[in-house]
Amino acid sequence: MRLTIKEIFELPADGRSIAVKGWVRTKRETKAAAFLEVNDGSRMGNIQCVFDEAAIAACLPELARASTGASVSVEGSLVPSPASGQKLEIKATALSVIGEAPSESYPLQKKAHSMEFLREIAHLRPRTNTFGAVARVRNRMAFAIHEFFQERGFQYVHTPLITASDCEGAGAMFQVTTLDLDRIAKSGEAVDYAKDFFGKPAYLTVSGQLNVETYCEALGRVYTFGPTFRAENSNTTRHLSEFWMIEPEVAFNDLGDNMELAESFLKRLVKTAIEDCAEDLAFFDQRIEKGLVASLQGVLERPFSHMTYTEAVAVLEKNADQFELKPYWGLDLQSEHEKFLCEKIAGGPLFLTDYPKEIKSFYMKQNSDGKTVRAMDLLVPRFGEIIGGSEREENLGLLQDRIRELGLKEEAYSWYLDLRRFGTTPHSGFGLGFERLLLYVTGMANIRDVIPFPRAPKLADF
RNA sequence: UCCCCUGUAGCUCAGCUGGCAGAGCGUCUGGCUGUUAACCAGAAUGUCCCUGGUUCGAACCCGGGCGGGGGAGCCA
Numbered sequence: 001m002r003l004t005i006k007e008i009f010e011l012p013a014d015g016r017s018i019a020v021k022g023w024v025r026t027k028r029e030t031k032a033a034a035f036l037e038v039n040d041g042s043r044m045g046n047i048q049c050v051f052d053e054a055a056i057a058a059c060l061p062e063l064a065r066a067s068t069g070a071s072v073s074v075e076g077s078l079v080p081s082p083a084s085g086q087k088l089e090i091k092a093t094a095l096s097v098i099g100e101a102p103s104e105s106y107p108l109q110k111k112a113h114s115m116e117f118l119r120e121i122a123h124l125r126p127r128t129n130t131f132g133a134v135a136r137v138r139n140r141m142a143f144a145i146h147e148f149f150q151e152r153g154f155q156y157v158h159t160p161l162i163t164a165s166d167c168e169g170a171g172a173m174f175q176v177t178t179l180d181l182d183r184i185a186k187s188g189e190a191v192d193y194a195k196d197f198f199g200k201p202a203y204l205t206v207s208g209q210l211n212v213e214t215y216c217e218a219l220g221r222v223y224t225f226g227p228t229f230r231a232e233n234s235n236t237t238r239h240l241s242e243f244w245m246i247e248p249e250v251a252f253n254d255l256g257d258n259m260e261l262a263e264s265f266l267k268r269l270v271k272t273a274i275e276d277c278a279e280d281l282a283f284f285d286q287r288i289e290k291g292l293v294a295s296l297q298g299v300l301e302r303p304f305s306h307m308t309y310t311e312a313v314a315v316l317e318k319n320a321d322q323f324e325l326k327p328y329w330g331l332d333l334q335s336e337h338e339k340f341l342c343e344k345i346a347g348g349p350l351f352l353t354d355y356p357k358e359i360k361s362f363y364m365k366q367n368s369d370g371k372t373v374r375a376m377d378l379l380v381p382r383f384g385e386i387i388g389g390s391e392r393e394e395n396l397g398l399l400q401d402r403i404r405e406l407g408l409k410e411e412a413y414s415w416y417l418d419l420r421r422f423g424t425t426p427h428s429g430f431g432l433g434f435e436r437l438l439l440y441v442t443g444m445a446n447i448r449d450v451i452p453f454p455r456a457p458k459l460a461d462f
Numbered sequence: 463u464c465c466c467c468u469g470u471a472g473c474u475c476a477g478c479u480g481g482c483a484g485a486g487c488g489u490c491u492g493g494c495u496g497u498u499a500a501c502c503a504g505a506a507u508g509u510c511c512c513u514g515g516u517u518c519g520a521a522c523c524c525g526g527g528c529g530g531g532g533g534a535g536c537c538a
Binding site: 012026028029030032033034035037046048050055063067068081082083084085086103104105106107109110111112113114116117119120171172207228230232233234235236237238239240243245246247256324334336385386387388412431432433434435436446 | 463470472473474486487488489490493495496497498499500501530531532533534535536537
């Protein structure tokens with residue numbers, strides 16, 4: 001198989017004959033030499049193919065067709081580069097254009113394009129430096145997630161994407177049906193879900209957590225990593241309708257263990273990005289978010305801060321004049337509060353714990369104060385909450401009470417309650433939005449730019 | 463869902479009080495002894511988002527629609 005540009009850069013520049021295939025990023029021509037920069041996606045950097053006067057003469061018609069975006073094959077010899085900017089280059093002897101990209105119609109030219117414009121050409125944007133780098137980092141992070149858990153004896157569990165229960169009683173869900181909606185609408189009949197595919201209403205999952213807890217209570221250390229769906233009408237730079245989520249769940253872990261796991265997990269991912277995606281991160285640091293690498297390095301250097309919700313509210317109340325919405329105990333913290341706490345007070349990642357039970361999910365373990373639950377959110381500078389988790393309520397009676405208090409249907413949770421009826425254990429877990437991790441690691445500003453084909457309200461193109 | 467901003471050349475934008483449509487980048491042509499966000503010179507390029515209205519006259523003002531962006535809420 002042919003070598004990638006990444007592999008070529010690991011070879012000695014000893015004049016060996018070499019062939020490269022990829023897409024033209026830019027071409028510079030003078031009378032005496034032409035420079036064709038080719039990229040094949042294997043790394044950030046291009047390989048420079050140099051045509052001397054003889055080569056220009058030999059390749060003239062092809063050189064003219066090799067415009068930005070064209071796919072090409074270049075043959076030549078691998079030599080040290082006399083100019084700075086690259087350690088080696090290809091002294092080209094032959095060029096063939098495989099597929100033209102006419103400059104009058106090819107949307108990507110050798111200039112900076114806005115993220116908004118690139119979103120409109122999602123099928124071509126991976127050919128840009130930025131989106132190529134995002135794709136490589138995304139790939140490396142996905143793999144690192146599995147590495148981290150597998151090294152620690154976690155089992156990867158595949159939870160269902162289609163569910164007949166509204167798992168957390170939270171979040172609008174996408175309905176899945178094979179009923180003929182047009183026909184039903186025209187007939188005016190009531191919908192009979194007994195006739196639907198599953199014999200009852202079914203939805204796309206908003207979380208694999210409740211399902212993965214069942215395997216946690218059997219295998220001990222488990223995690224999910226898969227797509228998740230939210231039909232919320234959210235139009236922000238931090239939300240997607242379809243996103244990927246990582247949800248570890250560990251039997252016998254308390255909230256402290258849970259935070260330790262989350263901290264070492266996040267640090268490991270950041271470390272891997274710094275070490276294995278150095279070229280891509282350098283690009284993000286230079287072009288997307290100044291100081292990115294230094295701030296990521298800072299994350300590795302010290303322990304994350306901790307604060308209870310009650311302590312946090314006290315701090316916020318002292319600074320109440322800085323906020324649009326005045327903080328008080330019981331308030332679900334706003335973005336402005338979360339950013340203030342981790343940016344101004346903690347100066348880095350911050351765990352907030354022990355939230356009022358009213359603003360958290362029913363399954364979280366209740367504290368003895370009767371007011372708070374063993375919840376934790378990890379807040380990070382730049383966008384606030386990146387991880388949400390908790391110790392789960394393992395006491396059957398307390399969990400049933402909570403379900404009734406919230407007016408949820410106990411029958412719907414019978415299998416979940418069985419986990420507390422039979423061999424219950426303390427256990428804890430959390431959820432990390434994969435795309436939010438990528439925002440954090442790449443410095444990209446909009447979550448729609450860290451997933452290949454974003455899904456959001458009124459957005460399902462490509 | 464709410465609030466704000468925005469739609470003009472391929473892209474990013476300027477366009478004053480309503481009076482002949484502009485710049486930078488890209489593209490093209492020419493020049494240049496190795497360039498690398500190349501450089502120098504020249505050229506081409508418009509449904510001013512759509513629709514209705516006001517006006518002698520609308521890119522500009524008003525109504526409606528559609529698209530894009532940011533913030534908030536919901537959360538991961």
